Amino acid sequence: MLQKFDERNRDLIVNINGQLVHRDKAGISPFDSAVQGGDAVWEGLRLYKGRIFKLHEHLDRLERSAKALSFAEIPAREKIMEEIKRTLAANKMRDGVHIRLTLTRGAKITSGMDPRLNQSGPTLIVLAEHKAPVYAKTGLTLITSKMRRPPPEVLDARIHHANLLNSILAKIEANNAGADDALMLDTRGFVAETNATHTFIVRNSDKSRASGDLATSRVVACPEGITRATVIEICAAEKIRCVETDLSVVDVYGAEEMFCTGTMGELAAVTKIDNRQIGDGKVGPMTKRLSELYAKRTVAPGFLFIRNAAGPVLEGFEVLRILLVIFLMIIFSGPKLHRRENFRDDRLFKFAGERELLF
Structure with a gap:
């Protein structure tokens, strides 16, 4: 890739x-x-x-x-x-x-x-x-790198530092092998992450219902991933069993599905590792299901906003929602709305104390 x-x-x-x-x-x-x-x-x-x-x-x-x-x-x-x-x-x-x-x-x-x-x-x-998500949605090919992720007593992976030589060396291995990325193990021989993303595997799957058990590595030799945490949140909300545990390459080889997570690539299926096919070699139903649920979260409404006349018209649901909020605030003297302009002259409205950032 x-x-x-x-x-x-x-x-x-x-x-x-x-x-x-x-x-x-x-x-x-x-x-x-x-x-x-x-x-x-x-x-x-x-x-x-x-x-x-x-x-x-x-x-x-x-x-x-x-x-x-x-x-x-x-x-x-x-x-x-x-x-x-x-x-x-x-x-x-x-x-x-x-x-x-x-x-x-x-x-x-x-x-x-x-x-x-x-x-x-x-x-x-x-x-x-x-930059669109960088990974192909048709499935990635990995190799297992000879480079190991250091343990916390050497350098704690929870420090999201910019010295990426450990990952770069693993990526060079993947490039030389014609793979997309490299799976990296910790010094104990358990899965840490890839050179760029966290990983999940799916076991005990039922393809007819896009169900199964998920497993991901413990945060020992990998950072605390934001996308990883979002997938775990989705699993909890959807009552999908997900465990954080030590995983070996044997667990990976025997997985029915595997996917990577990261902000730059979102969710991306892995279909082959070390010349071994994962599952049926295709993007699995659980990966597709979680990708769709993740996509919905990225566009979940956190703000109310109205575009200027040159912009697209809001859908009926959004208009009704805006009118309802304004009505309730007038009736109950709720939190005041703050109004400001963004760089495209859009009119933005948000509740006082709202922490998200909208441009």
């Missing part, structure tokens, strides 16, 4: 510490910690029809990772959200967008590993691209 260049991204505007610049002119200091030692944390976000999915869960993880690395300063959440908004506005983006959010320890006064040399605050980078 090799991503292709999207012509819409040729003239991207990138945000570096609040400065909006063309992608060809963007740059950071050679003294920045990301350059000197991969000393940074990051998040991948997705924009669906003006709404960033699980925004605050991602920002929570970013902050936890920065605290774990003892960053002396972390930008306020409101500041980060504002810079994301400015970047999307500058690029006139609203849907089908992937955002790479990176926070480095910042520039050093001189080369060196010591964090005390970082005396000018962190560097915040917002890179938004037009």
Whole structure:
């Protein structure tokens, strides 16, 4: 699987510490910690029809990772959200967008590993691209990498850091083998994740009802995935049994279905690993079912908004819902509605205290 260049991204505007610049002119200091030692944390976000999915869960993880690395300063959440908004506005983006959010320890006064040399605050980078989910929906091919994920006593995977050499080496193995990605094990020989995504397997399936038991690796040598957590939430809501446990490659080989999860690729089926076919070699019914349920969550209404005259007309249900909310608020003197304009002159309405971000 090799991503292709999207012509819409040729003239991207990138945000570096609040400065909006063309992608060809963007740059950071050679003294920045990301350059000197991969000393940074990051998040991948997705924009669906003006709404960033699980925004605050991602920002929570970013902050936890920065605290774990003892960053002396972390930008306020409101500041980060504002810079994301400015970047999307500058690029006139609203849907089908992937955002790479990176926070480095910042520039050093001189080369060196010591964090005390970082005396000018962190560097915040917002890179938004037009990017559809990157994995083919027809099924992925994996190999098992020789590279192992380190245990927590070496480097805790819950720190979402930007030093990705361990994953890059595994990806090189996959490329050389003609596979899409590489499955990575921990030092005990149990499944951690792939070089880029979390994994789930399906056992005891009933294809006629798209049912079965799901299993995924424990968070020991893999990070706390946001998409992974969403799938687990869906399973709980749909009463699908899902366990977090130690899985070996033998468990994977014997699975009836397998799929990967991640913000950049959403849910993607795995149909072959180490030249062994998974199930019948096709995208399974449980994978399809969960993909559909996940897609519904990404567009679930979190805000009420009305487009301007040039935009599409709201469906009848949305209009009725808006009128009902306004009516109830007038009658019961409920929370006030705040009104503002976005970069496309859309009229946006949201409840006071609402935490999500809409562009």
